[in-house]
Amino acid sequence: MLAGDEEVWRSLKEALPSLERLQAEQKWAELLSEGVSLVDRHGDAVPDTNIYLLRLLDLLLDACISLGQYHTALRFGTRTVEPYRLYYPDxxxxxxxxxxxxxxxxxxxxxxxxxxxxxxxxxxxxxxxxxxxxxxxxxxxxxxxxxxxxxxxx
The missing domain is CATH 1.25.40.10 (Tetratricopeptide repeat domain)
Structure with missing residues (x-):
């Protein structure tokens, strides 16, 4: 759940409350911009199975759907499938x-x-x-x- 570079996943963990607030306020464009910036900045330093990156991917999926950006939403959603299989067994x-x-x-x-x-x-x-x-x-x-x-x- 905490795989990858610890410094990176800690920064993701610290960013999540602010991003979740944007979600609650339905500030989708701002959420998408900030979230994509985090994903781009940290690249492959943590795998999609990292619980904090997975939460970020879920937030980005919601933002993209709300903004009608379905191709990008699918890209983020697809990245969640394997971690969900791992953390939520059938x-x-x-x-x-x-x-x-x-x-x-x-x-x-x-x-x-x-x-x-x-x-x-x-x-x-x-x-x-x-x-x-x-x-x-x-x-x-x-x-x-x-x-x-x-x-x-x-």
Whole structure:
């Protein structure tokens, strides 16, 4: 959870409260600017599995979605998939929801086959954690159907 350069992850840890405040105030552009600056500045000094970088990636994902920057959102969201698998073993609702978010971005941006795989992973988790009658699980079933129909048309 604390992998990478300690000085770098400590600076990320110290920056998070300010960034979380920007999120709470819905100052998305400022959050995105400051967060991307941190990611760019620290490069590969800490892996995506570092808990503080993972939190930053989640904040950036939210900011990008709120600003309609879906390609960038997918880039950040994709980076969270493996750390979520590591920290939230199946079946965990947080991992299911994260996979659903990434799958929606993949689908929106035309990655139908990729989205279908991601939605299937999310559904396998969420049918157990949320139940088959839950709104999110039903939404996932709909997304699975949409992707399958799109692939069958091609």
């Amino acid at each position: 079946p965990h609702p947080a991992r299911g929801v994260q996979l659903m978010r990434v799958g929606k971005l993949q689908h929106l941006l035309g990655g139908v086959e990729e989205a279908l795989k991601t939605f299937r992973q999310a559904y396998d988790i969420m049918k157990m954690t949320h139940g088959t009658e839950h709104t999110l699980t039903n939404e996932l079933q709909g997304k699975l159907g949409e992707c399958q129909a799109e692939l069958n048309r091609d």
